[in-house]
Structures are given as C-alpha cells and as structure tokens.
Amino acid sequence: MTSLRTRLFAILVAATGLIWLCAVAWIYIQTKNEVEHVLDTRLQEAARMVQSLVTNSDGTGSHNTQADPAVVPQQASYERQLSCQIWSLDGRLVARSSGAPNEILSDHANGFSEREVDGETWRVYAVEDATKGIRVMVGDRLGLRERLVTDLIKGLLAPTLLIIPLLGLLIWTSLGRGLRPLQNMAEELQKRDAEDMRAIDARHAPREIRPVVGALNKLFEKVDAARRHEREVTAFAAHELRTPLAGLKTQAQIAMTAADPAVKTGALQQILISVDRTSRLVRQLLAVARLDARADTERNDHVNVGQLLEDVAAALHPTSDQIRVILDPALHQTSLHTNLELLTVALRNLYENALQHMPNGGTARWSVQKGSGRLLIALEDEGPGIPDEELSHVANRFFRGRHRSTSGSGLGLAIVELALRRLNASLTLKNRSDRTGLRAEVSMEL
Amino acid sequence: MRILVVEDDPVLSDGLKVGLGLSGATVDAVATCADACAALAASTFDAVVLDLMLPDGSGLDVLANIRSTGNKTPVLLLTALDEVSDRIKGLDTGADDYLGKPFDLDELAARVRAIARRQTGRAEPHLAYNGIVLDLASLTATLNDTPVNLSRREFAILSALMERPEIVRSKDDLESRLYGWQEEVESNAVEVHIHNLRSKIGREMIETVRGHGYRMRAPNR
Numbered sequence: 219m220t221s222l223r224t225r226l227f228a229i230l231v232a233a234t235g236l237i238w239l240c241a242v243a244w245i246y247i248q249t250k251n252e253v254e255h256v257l258d259t260r261l262q263e264a265a266r267m268v269q270s271l272v273t274n275s276d277g278t279g280s281h282n283t284q285a286d287p288a289v290v291p292q293q294a295s296y297e298r299q300l301s302c303q304i305w306s307l308d309g310r311l312v313a314r315s316s317g318a319p320n321e322i323l324s325d326h327a328n329g330f331s332e333r334e335v336d337g338e339t340w341r342v343y344a345v346e347d348a349t350k351g352i353r354v355m356v357g358d359r360l361g362l363r364e365r366l367v368t369d370l371i372k373g374l375l376a377p378t379l380l381i382i383p384l385l386g387l388l389i390w391t392s393l394g395r396g397l398r399p400l401q402n403m404a405e406e407l408q409k410r411d412a413e414d415m416r417a418i419d420a421r422h423a424p425r426e427i428r429p430v431v432g433a434l435n436k437l438f439e440k441v442d443a444a445r446r447h448e449r450e451v452t453a454f455a456a457h458e459l460r461t462p463l464a465g466l467k468t469q470a471q472i473a474m475t476a477a478d479p480a481v482k483t484g485a486l487q488q489i490l491i492s493v494d495r496t497s498r499l500v501r502q503l504l505a506v507a508r509l510d511a512r513a514d515t516e517r518n519d520h521v522n523v524g525q526l527l528e529d530v531a532a533a534l535h536p537t538s539d540q541i542r543v544i545l546d547p548a549l550h551q552t553s554l555h556t557n558l559e560l561l562t563v564a565l566r567n568l569y570e571n572a573l574q575h576m577p578n579g580g581t582a583r584w585s586v587q588k589g590s591g592r593l594l595i596a597l598e599d600e601g602p603g604i605p606d607e608e609l610s611h612v613a614n615r616f617f618r619g620r621h622r623s624t625s626g627s628g629l630g631l632a633i634v635e636l637a638l639r640r641l642n643a644s645l646t647l648k649n650r651s652d653r654t655g656l657r658a659e660v661s662m663e664l
Numbered sequence: 665m666r667i668l669v670v671e672d673d674p675v676l677s678d679g680l681k682v683g684l685g686l687s688g689a690t691v692d693a694v695a696t697c698a699d700a701c702a703a704l705a706a707s708t709f710d711a712v713v714l715d716l717m718l719p720d721g722s723g724l725d726v727l728a729n730i731r732s733t734g735n736k737t738p739v740l741l742l743t744a745l746d747e748v749s750d751r752i753k754g755l756d757t758g759a760d761d762y763l764g765k766p767f768d769l770d771e772l773a774a775r776v777r778a779i780a781r782r783q784t785g786r787a788e789p790h791l792a793y794n795g796i797v798l799d800l801a802s803l804t805a806t807l808n809d810t811p812v813n814l815s816r817r818e819f820a821i822l823s824a825l826m827e828r829p830e831i832v833r834s835k836d837d838l839e840s841r842l843y844g845w846q847e848e849v850e851s852n853a854v855e856v857h858i859h860n861l862r863s864k865i866g867r868e869m870i871e872t873v874r875g876h877g878y879r880m881r882a883p884n885r
Binding site for chain 1: 673674675676678679680682683686715717742744745764765766767768769770
C-alpha cells in the first residue's frame with residue numbers, strides 16, 4: 219500500500235474492529251455466565267418456594283391443575299419462562315404450571331439437570347420432599363436463555379454497527395489532518411522550480427518530520443553550493459577561454475588580410491603562443507574538474523619524493539632550459555605512502571608556477587624537513603614573490619596577481635591547493651626573507 | 665584616428681593593435697585600469713576599446729572614472745561575460761557600444777569607426793569637403809571622382825583636417841593622431857606629410873595658418 223493515509227486507516231480500522239470483537243466476545247461470555255447463574259438461582263428458589271407451598275402429595279395446593287395445558291410458544295417475550303411440575307414420588311403428575319409440558323422434565327430426583335422434551339432442551343431444578351411425598355421440578359428452556367443473551371448482545375451491537383461508518387469517517391479525516399504537515403511540505407516542494415534551493419521552514423514542522431526536513435535542507439544546501447561552484451567555474455572558464463579565442467581570431471584575421479609579410483609572420487607567431495597558452499589552460503581546467511569530481515583519494519602508492527621531483531622536472535624541461543633546479547639529497551631518502559597522481563599534480567603545478575615567474579638563469583631549490591610527524595617539502599624560487607596583500611588570494615581560482623606571467627591562467631596554485639587538500643596536506647606561501655622570491659611549503663602527514 | 669586599447673591578454677592586445685592599425689588607426693595599448701586612466705588623462709583619443717576584466721579591477725571602474733571627469737571619449741566595451749545584465753550595466757555606465765569575445769576584427773573596427781564618427785556629430789561614413797571624398801572604412805580617397813592614392817598617415821592627417829574643416833589643427837594635435845607613444849616621431853614628420861598631401865590633392869586645398877597649424881581652405885575663395 220503506497221498511501222500512508224490508507225495504510226494507517228486500514229490499520230486503525232482493523233485494530234478498532236478487532237478490539238470491539240474481543241470486547242463483544244468477552245461481554246457475551248460474561249453475560250452468558252451471569253445470566254445462567256441468575257437463572258439457575260431463580261430455578262432453585264422457585265423450586266423451593268413451590269415445595270414449601272405444597273401441603274401434601276394430593277396436590278391440594280393453591281396451584282392450577284389443568285388436564286391438558288397447552289404449551290404456548292413464547293418467542294416474542296420472556297413471559298412464562300418458568301415451568302413447574304409437581305410429581306408424586308410414585309410417578310404421577312400431581313400438578314403443573316400452565317405452559318409446562320406433560321412429559322417429565324427431569325429424570326434426576328434432586329438438583330440441576332438438562333433434558334430434551336418435545337424437541338426443546340430444558341434446564342431443570344428438582345427438589346424431592348419425602349415427607350410430603352412430592353418431587354418439585356422447575357425448569358426453563360435453554361433456547362430462551364440463549365435468546366436472552368443474544369438479544370442483549372444484539373442490543374449492544376446495533377448502535378455499534380451504526381457508529382462504525384462514523385468512526386471510519388472520523389479516523390479518515392483525523393488522519394488527513396494529522397498528515398497535513400507532510401502534505402503541506404510536499405505541496406511546497408512541488409511548487410518549487412529547479413532553481414529554488416531555499417531551506418524548508420522546520421520550526422512549525424512536527425517532531426517526526428523534523429529529521430526529514432533537516433536532511434532535505436542539508437541536501438539543498440549541498441546541491442546549491444555545488445551548483446553555485448559549478449556556475450562560477452563555468453563562467454570563469456568561459457571567460458578565460460573566450461579571451462584567448464578572441465586573440466586567436468583577431469590574429470588569424472590579421473594573418474589573412476595583412477599585405478606585409480612581417481605582419482603576417484608576427485600574427486602567426488602570436489597564434490602559436492596563444493594556442494600553447496590555451497591548451498595549457500584547457501589542461502588545467504580539466505585538472506580542476508577532475509579534482510573537483512574525484513571522490514576516491516586512496517593513498518596506497520609508495521612514492522620516493524626525490525624521484526618524483528626529478529620526473530616532474532624532466533617532463534617540463536623543454537620550457538625551462540635556462541633555469542637550474544637543485545634537489546636536496548635528503549629528498550631521495552624521503553618516501554611517502556600517498557596518492558601518486560595527486561601528489562604529482564600538486565608538485566608539478568607548484569614547480570610550473572615557480573618556473574613561469576623566474577628570470578632566465580634563476581635557481582629553483584627543493585628541500586625537505588621532517589619533524590613531529592609531519593613532512594615539509596619546500597620550493598624556493600627566485601621570482602618576484604607575491605605582494606603581501608595578494609598572498610591570501612593567489613590560491614583562488616583564476617586569480618592572477620600583479621606579477622603575472624604572460625602564459626598564466628590563474629589556476630596553477632588553485633590546483634595545487636585542491637590536490638593537497640585531497641591528500642590532507644596544506645600549502646603555505648611566503649616571500650623569501652633572504653632575497654626576492656617565493657617559498658612554497660607543502661606540509662603533509664608522514 | 666587615435667584609439668586606446670585596454671586589454672590584459674598579450675596576444676589579443678597585440679592583435680587589436682595591429683588589426684586596428686591596418687584599418688588606419690593609430691593604436692596605443694595598455695593592460696591595467698591604472699594605466700588606462702593615466703593614458704586618458706594625458707592624451708586625447710578618438711575612441712577607447714575597453715576590456716571588462718582587468719588585473720587590477722573592472723573596466724567599468726575605468727569607464728565610471730573617466731565619465732565622472734567629464735571625458736566624453738567614445739568607449740567600446742569588450743567582454744567575455746555574455747550576460748545581458750552585464751551589457752546593460754556597461755551601457756548604463758557610459759559605454760557607447762558593446763562587443764562580446766570572440767569578435768570579428770572587421771566588425772570591431774567598423775564599430776569603433778561608428779562610435780568615433782557619432783562623437784563628431786556625423787552620421788554618414790564619408791568625409792566630403794570641396795570635392796574631396798574620404799571613405800573611412802576602405803581608407804580610399806577621391807578628388808572630383810578621381811581616385812587619389814594616399815598613404816595611411818596622409819589619409820589620417822587629411823581625415824583629421826576634414827572632420828572639422830573650419831578648425832585649425834596644430835602640429836602637435838596632428839602628430840598625436842598619427843603616432844602612438846612608442847613610435848619615434850621625426851620633428852618635421854607632419855610637414856613632410858602635408859607637403860606630400862598637397863602634391864597629391866593640390867596646393868590650395870590645405871591652408872597654413874602661421875603659428876597655429878593647418879586647416880582646409882574654404883571653397884570658392
């Protein structure tokens with residue numbers, strides 16, 4: 219059953235019905251017992267009374283002695299419920315009440331017994347009086363007793379049956395009312411468009427729904443943040459790509475229309491520069507997207523930092539002919555249990571950033587320090603450094619500082635930070651105190 | 665026509681400089697808001713091509729800044745942001761036109777010519793005076809329907825004089841229209857160009873006002 223309301227309704231109605239049925243059964247049994255007890259006592263009393271009234275076995279009492287009393291069927295009322303017979307001890311019917319059968323009601327001399335007479339079961343109490351020579355029998359029909367109890371139960375059930383639809387209606391509407399907050403929430407959510415990420419007001423929500431509302435609101439927040447972030451990145455990416463595209467198009471048009479061969483060649487050279495720069499930008503954008511989307515950061519690669527840095531430097535060598543790279547020998551003794559891909563991305567972008575900002579003939583120096591469970595890998599360059607007021611922004615995406623390189627995209631340090639965060643490591647940037655240049659420190663757990 | 669290009673991307677900046685130069689303009693290029701403000705305070709330009717996202721701020725700040733000082737130089741905004749709201753904001757801040765990146769170089773040049781032309785109060789794309797007609801888009805000149813072959817600099821001087829024929833243009837004024845900051849200018853460059861022009865369109869067309877400069881000679885005098 220998919221509707222909560224229908225389900226609750228069925229459960230409630232079934233439970234109520236069951237309880238009622240149990241109650242009816244209990245009342246039936248109880249009433250029956252009570253009625254039997256009362257009626258039995260009455261039989262007993264009546265028999266004794268008759269016995270005390272009878273003077274002798276001649277039957278000269280104050281009772282009726284009709285020769286052939288007819289048994290009047292008494293279905294409609296409880297009148298003439300009791301029948302009485304007085305028998306002499308020798309088996310002669312001395313007297314009987316009107317409506318009592320002629321046949322002997324009980325073959326017991328004393329006490330209660332049940333016997334079928336004329337197709338009806340009788341409950342009879344018999345008393346024998348030896349001194350008077352009589353046997354008094356008072357009985358009633360069991361069928362009547364049953365009818366009494368059944369009528370009683372019927373009387374109880376009749377209003378109940380009338381009430382059941384009323385109760386059903388009541389339960390149905392109450393459920394509707396009780397589930398109203400849920401429905402309100404559903405309606406509110408339905409009315410929203412896809413952009414609406416406002417939190418649902420949880421203050422008026424019932425306690426039971428509050429966890430759901432809370433969870434939904436948290437989800438909204440997350441989705442909203444993710445989408446905002448995505449929009450930002452897309453907008454920036456679009457902006458960052460459009461400018462080089464505009465440059466490419468302009469230079470291509472110049473190359474096509476210019477009559478002067480020098481101008482043509484210049485434009486083509488500019489196109490090459492721009493293509494290089496743009497492809498690096500695209501590579502970095504993809505790196506950011508991958509880092510953003512990446513969920514797994516398994517750290518089960520055994521990495522020798524010195525070897526890794528040599529590889530990184532070798533891969534970038536063609537663009538850094540004039541720059542000297544010095545590796546601290548201790549780096550080759552430093553091994554890490556980490557994610558090779560992420561660490562490579564981080565260190566390569568850090569290194570690239572240093573290269574781009576250094577003049578020819580500069581020296582980039584990698585060093586390493588160990589202490590208190592952490593490993594510090596530092597890169598010192600001889601570039602212009604970063605103005606103090608820009609230090610806190612440089613790792614923001616697309617931020618390009620005052621000392622920008624011509625081929626920079628503003629993504630390098632953002633990528634470094636993103637990758638390091640995935641590795642639970644951190645990046646600290648400082649201007650060198652001994653000379654101009656930047657000191658970038660990567661601090662990670664050993 | 666002298667144009668200031670404010671663009672921080674080196675390739676695009678170079679492209680604009682060369683490309684607008686090919687269409688007959690003298691182009692100066694700067695890359696930051698600060699340099700743009702300084703350039704606009706120091707020299708007069710016929711038009712400014714302004715990028716919105718600059719390293720030290722927004723191009724809109726530059727625009728608001730120069731408009732607040734009463735500078736009416738026509739400004740064409742270049743931007744990679746393509747939202748309508750950005751365009752509206754740009755135009756409302758005082759820009760005369762708007763072009764999204766990437767753009768067509770010829771379209772940009774045409775738009776720059778158009779906003780510069782409107783600034784001088786003309787609606788037609790030709791300059792005509794006393795039988796001389798200059799087509800500013802194709803950089804061609806005719807004298808009494810006969811084509812005249814003019815160099816880029818000669819064309820620039822003649823169009824400067826013909827924009828407002830009755831006004832006397834000083835030598836410095838003409839020089840600034842011909843040469844960007846980085847270009848070496850011979851002290852007699854303007855005289856040489858005027859001399860060449862006179863030999864092509866006739867001596868009497870350009871009048872020398874002693875101690876002041878040059879202007880177009882009024883017809884029938």
